[in-house]
Amino acid sequence: MRKVLKNCLVVSEDLSIEKRDLYVEGERLVDFVEGDIEDMNSMIVIPGLINTHTHAAMTLFRGVAEDVALDEWLSEYIFPRELKLTEEDVYIGSLLGFMEMVKNGITTFVDMYFFPHAVAQAAKDIGIRGIITRGLANVDGHGSEKLKECEDFIHEYASDPLIKGGVGPHALYTCSNDYFKESVEVAHSNNSLLTFHLLESPSERNNFKKRSNIEPVDFLNSIGAFDEKTIVAHGTHLNNEELKLLSQHKTTISYNPTSNAKLGNGIAPIPQALSEGVNITLGTDSAASNNSLNLFSEMKFGSLIQRACKEDPTIMKVEELFKMATYNARRPLPFDIGKIESGMLADLVVINPNKLSTLPKKHFYSHLVYSFDTTAIEKVMIGGKWIYDGDFCTVDICEVMERFEKTVDSIDSRI
Amino acid sequence: MRKVLKNCLVVSEDLSIEKRDLYVEGERLVDFVEGDIEDMNSMIVIPGLINTHTHAAMTLFRGVAEDVALDEWLSEYIFPRELKLTEEDVYIGSLLGFMEMVKNGITTFVDMYFFPHAVAQAAKDIGIRGIITRGLANVDGHGSEKLKECEDFIHEYASDPLIKGGVGPHALYTCSNDYFKESVEVAHSNNSLLTFHLLESPSERNNFKKRSNIEPVDFLNSIGAFDEKTIVAHGTHLNNEELKLLSQHKTTISYNPTSNAKLGNGIAPIPQALSEGVNITLGTDSAASNNSLNLFSEMKFGSLIQRACKEDPTIMKVEELFKMATYNARRPLPFDIGKIESGMLADLVVINPNKLSTLPKKHFYSHLVYSFDTTAIEKVMIGGKWIYDGDFCTVDICEVMERFEKTVDSIDSRI
Numbered sequence: 001m002r003k004v005l006k007n008c009l010v011v012s013e014d015l016s017i018e019k020r021d022l023y024v025e026g027e028r029l030v031d032f033v034e035g036d037i038e039d040m041n042s043m044i045v046i047p048g049l050i051n052t053h054t055h056a057a058m059t060l061f062r063g064v065a066e067d068v069a070l071d072e073w074l075s076e077y078i079f080p081r082e083l084k085l086t087e088e089d090v091y092i093g094s095l096l097g098f099m100e101m102v103k104n105g106i107t108t109f110v111d112m113y114f115f116p117h118a119v120a121q122a123a124k125d126i127g128i129r130g131i132i133t134r135g136l137a138n139v140d141g142h143g144s145e146k147l148k149e150c151e152d153f154i155h156e157y158a159s160d161p162l163i164k165g166g167v168g169p170h171a172l173y174t175c176s177n178d179y180f181k182e183s184v185e186v187a188h189s190n191n192s193l194l195t196f197h198l199l200e201s202p203s204e205r206n207n208f209k210k211r212s213n214i215e216p217v218d219f220l221n222s223i224g225a226f227d228e229k230t231i232v233a234h235g236t237h238l239n240n241e242e243l244k245l246l247s248q249h250k251t252t253i254s255y256n257p258t259s260n261a262k263l264g265n266g267i268a269p270i271p272q273a274l275s276e277g278v279n280i281t282l283g284t285d286s287a288a289s290n291n292s293l294n295l296f297s298e299m300k301f302g303s304l305i306q307r308a309c310k311e312d313p314t315i316m317k318v319e320e321l322f323k324m325a326t327y328n329a330r331r332p333l334p335f336d337i338g339k340i341e342s343g344m345l346a347d348l349v350v351i352n353p354n355k356l357s358t359l360p361k362k363h364f365y366s367h368l369v370y371s372f373d374t375t376a377i378e379k380v381m382i383g384g385k386w387i388y389d390g391d392f393c394t395v396d397i398c399e400v401m402e403r404f405e406k407t408v409d410s411i412d413s414r415i
Numbered sequence: 416m417r418k419v420l421k422n423c424l425v426v427s428e429d430l431s432i433e434k435r436d437l438y439v440e441g442e443r444l445v446d447f448v449e450g451d452i453e454d455m456n457s458m459i460v461i462p463g464l465i466n467t468h469t470h471a472a473m474t475l476f477r478g479v480a481e482d483v484a485l486d487e488w489l490s491e492y493i494f495p496r497e498l499k500l501t502e503e504d505v506y507i508g509s510l511l512g513f514m515e516m517v518k519n520g521i522t523t524f525v526d527m528y529f530f531p532h533a534v535a536q537a538a539k540d541i542g543i544r545g546i547i548t549r550g551l552a553n554v555d556g557h558g559s560e561k562l563k564e565c566e567d568f569i570h571e572y573a574s575d576p577l578i579k580g581g582v583g584p585h586a587l588y589t590c591s592n593d594y595f596k597e598s599v600e601v602a603h604s605n606n607s608l609l610t611f612h613l614l615e616s617p618s619e620r621n622n623f624k625k626r627s628n629i630e631p632v633d634f635l636n637s638i639g640a641f642d643e644k645t646i647v648a649h650g651t652h653l654n655n656e657e658l659k660l661l662s663q664h665k666t667t668i669s670y671n672p673t674s675n676a677k678l679g680n681g682i683a684p685i686p687q688a689l690s691e692g693v694n695i696t697l698g699t700d701s702a703a704s705n706n707s708l709n710l711f712s713e714m715k716f717g718s719l720i721q722r723a724c725k726e727d728p729t730i731m732k733v734e735e736l737f738k739m740a741t742y743n744a745r746r747p748l749p750f751d752i753g754k755i756e757s758g759m760l761a762d763l764v765v766i767n768p769n770k771l772s773t774l775p776k777k778h779f780y781s782h783l784v785y786s787f788d789t790t791a792i793e794k795v796m797i798g799g800k801w802i803y804d805g806d807f808c809t810v811d812i813c814e815v816m817e818r819f820e821k822t823v824d825s826i827d828s829r830i
Contacts, residue, residue, distance in 0.1 A: 356515045
């Protein structure tokens with residue numbers, strides 16, 4: 001498993017683009033090795049994109065109900081289907097989701113859902129890297145079993161090269177305060193990633209204060225929920241003081257602009273977060289609320305909505321947006337990813353710059369963010385293996401699509 | 416030139432989808448004809464999308480400067496380049512722009528720029544349908560020549576099957592009031608489409624009031640600028656009373672959500688406009704301020720930004736967004752387009768619904784708006800001719816891209 005990729009135009013962490021060869025040994029980039037030579041013909045090589053918040057299996061619910069209020073969407077359409085899901089359903093939904101991600105240049109994900117072994121199997125069958133957090137909630141009275149399942153999963157996958165377990169208490173409104181605290185302790189004692197939804201929708205702050213007589217962020221801070229290994233998903237309604245606190249704790253936000261917009265949850269305070277020094281990354285959320293799994297469109301839309309809202313075209317820089325999808329996202333994660341350097345994992349996306357929508361070629365970063373068409377993605381490598389080269393190298397796409405359609409029909413027939 | 420397209424899944428004006436054959440004779444759909452039979456294998460056929468506001472040649476400036484203030488962007492980067500453009504440059508820029516549009520399912524455009532003959536040549540070389548308005552302004556003292564060029568162009572193309580001329584006074588801030596009035600009269604006397612930028616940026620209203628001591632919309636109304644053949648581009652800062660007036664006059668708005676956002680101009684009042692009954696259509700604006708020429712992303716983003724801003728996921732319906740890109744846009748235009756019916760022009764987009772991002776197939780309209788990937792576009796027909804089938808049928812894409820790159824380098828060397 002030694003590969004030499006000749007004539008790459010390599011994107012570096014300082015965003016310079018340099019023509020050189022890349023050497024891969026096993027799952028990592030190395031300084032030099034002799035191996036199978038492949039000519040990359042001056043294609044541009046960027047680090048694989050990192051999707052810091054998703055629920056891959058929810059591709060099963062893509063398009064189920066549009067244009068309805070959030071409560072109705074959840075209670076009438078999503079929850080009734082989720083109650084009927086089998087482990088097999090979650091496997092096939094995750095599989096399709098991961099395929100779409102890979103095709104769109106995503107090489108690492110952070111997932112929160114149930115049936116974590118099915119999610120892991122789907123990821124391993126494709127060959128995508130990820131953190132899988134068993135979604136935790138105790139409103140249904142089954143909190144302890146879930147937490148045990150979560151911790152067992154972490155142990156089971158501790159030495160897996162692609163998959164790690166993490167801890168995902170769903171949100172303050174689906175967990176009791178004691179249960180949330182217990183979840184945080186499990187993350188700490190296992191030295192694992194912690195991730196949860198926070199202030200995603202407008203009503204969450206007041207609902208929590210009414211219940212607990214304390215601000216949500218103050219409660220979370222009191223139980224040690226914010227540190228370098230924490231990813232706060234959404235954070236749509238965080239205020240400046242709270243952003244400052246997250247910055248002090250080196251906590252990461254997963255900015256999910258499309259989902260926040262589509263569900264009518266609002267616009268996250270990203271320019272303020274950036275000026276407070278918070279580490280900002282990007283997430284697609286699920287295909288039920290996006291409905292794509294494409295970080296190039298998150299970069300674009302994540303910029304546009306801030307510029308429109310503030311009537312200021314200078315507040316979201318092209319380079320910063322690209323870093324959100326790559327370099328920034330490696331910080332909370334236990335993988336050597338997000339940049340192309342010797343010693344790092346070989347997670348690479350090969351881009352053909354010679355496409356209608358990415359001309360003139362001289363403004364490459366601008367096109368990556370504002371006019372990228374994923375047909376420009378020629379190949380995707382994860383951990384030293386080619387996973388996608390226009391077709392999928394690890395699975396039969398037609399077979400998966402057929403099985404997926406049957407699964408959706410079956411779920412719909414159960415409700 | 417008789418064609419039978421067997422086994423189409425045809426999208427009708429009421430948005431039902433029905434399996435049937437389509438018959439094409441010359442440039443139009445007919446009830447029945449014998450001809451070359453092509454099996455469409457249950458692909459979905461939608462009417463070609465209509466881009467009601469663009470400046471195609473500005474693909475030449477895609478990515479030129481991001482993240483700078485609007486004034487600086489125009490005065491430092493765009494205007495200096497435009498001053499140096501030749502007719503040949505405008506041809507090649509328009510050609511690439513139209514190719515990108517066709518590839519993305521756009522079959523009709525409304526363009527405003529200069530060198531209208533070069534724009535028309537590019538459109539005819541590709542085979543795309545459009546209204547070409549010679550952009551009119553008299554701040555530089557050459558207003559009359561431009562207006563004459565505009566009117567001559569209208570006459571010259573009066574009987575062209577693909578191209579019509581229109582009248583495009585650029586904006587109130589680049590035309591004197593008398594000149595704007597004269598332009599409107601030219602549109603009326605030629606029974607032509609009239610289109611202009613209106614209240615695109617936040618400062619335009621007050622600047623005009625200071626100059627003319629009257630509200631912009633009141634002035635335009637007094638000179639008869641609003642009627643069924645008028646397309647107002649942007650309209651970002653129109654108020655409710657003004658929307659009511661536009662509705663009464665059956666005037667169309669071209670909603671350009673991406674450009675409005677990217678340039679920091681704000682968010683157009685589309686939910687209000689819809690409830691006042693204004694005819695809303697979609698425009699990409701130019702690749703310099705978008706930077707794509709893709710109405711599928713305008714549908715998605717045009718919905719998302721309204722939902723986010725109003726924190727309401729019910730205000731932009733999937734079906735309404737699709738109509739903005741098709742049926743609504745035919746109203747002000749002098750072509751029988753925007754729906755698939757006998758007697759209409761055969762402008763068709765053939766979609767393969769069997770793609771990762773458009774599964775499960777049952778929610779087709781939702782996917783068109785929220786997860787569409789233009790690789791699902793298999794073929795594009797304009798006026799009864801296949802223009803695109805994965806490759807371009809009318810031009811050599813490699814040759815155009817090479818010439819385009821050279822042109823951009825040449826322009827940049829002139830400034």
